[in-house]
Amino acid sequence: xxxxxxxxxxxxxxxxxxxxxxxxxxxxxxxxxxxxxxxxxxxxxxxxxxxxxxxxxxxxxxxxxxxxxxxxxxxxxxxxxxxxxxxxxxxxxxxxxxxxxxxxxxxxxxxxxxxxxxxxxxxxxxxxxxxxxxxxxxxxxxxxxxxxxxxxxxxxxxxxxxxxxxxxxxxxxxxxxx
Numbered sequence: 550x551x552x553x554x555x556x557x558x559x560x561x562x563x564x565x566x567x568x569x570x571x572x573x574x575x576x577x578x579x580x581x582x583x584x585x586x587x588x589x590x591x592x593x594x595x596x597x598x599x600x601x602x603x604x605x606x607x608x609x610x611x612x613x614x615x616x617x618x619x620x621x622x623x624x625x626x627x628x629x630x631x632x633x634x635x636x637x638x639x640x641x642x643x644x645x646x647x648x649x650x651x652x653x654x655x656x657x658x659x660x661x662x663x664x665x666x667x668x669x670x671x672x673x674x675x676x677x678x679x680x681x682x683x684x685x686x687x688x689x690x691x692x693x694x695x696x697x698x699x700x701x702x703x704x705x706x707x708x709x710x711x712x713x714x715x716x717x718x719x720x721x722x723x724x725x726x727x
Contacts, residue, residue: 550578557608558584561600562592568607594663597625601632608636617641619648620692633701639719640696640703651681 557571558581653673660667696703704719706712
């Protein structure tokens with residue numbers, strides 16, 4: 550608001566849930582905050598590629614865009630690169646520490662939040678533990694490598710911790726670079 554910049558919003562799941570075109574002004578920013586806080590998704594899956602394609606085709610003027618996600622998705626690498634060449638795209642990777650641990654508790658019933666599929670998993674199994682941790686490591690390294698190769702900035706934020714320090718550190722480092 551201080552810079553009188555236009556601000557817009559795209560909320561997405563496996564579809565575009567809400568689009569608020571970029572505009573200036575305090576009331577517009579307050580509308581966006583209200584929309585984010587009251588957002589109830591209809592979809593339950595993730596389509597980063599679809600969201601980036603929508604952004605690419607909808608926003609023609611060079612913009613600064615923040616893509617906030619856990620980035621646990623596939624097939625968005627090409628469009629991320631394309632959007633990153635046209636716009637100043639910054640990825641904000643959200644990490645939930647509870648999703649990075651698998652307690653050795655024996656047979657547990659899991660429901661996939663995106664598909665609704667239910668499975669029983671033996672969390673005490675060494676093979677299950679190894680697969681779990683290697684999958685997490687793969688997604689993290691894929692995202693980091695993709696943003697690095699594309700020349701894009703990214704910020705890591707842990708859910709349950711303050712987001713202020715990572716954002717302030719990011720903007721200070723970015724200010725020094727430019």
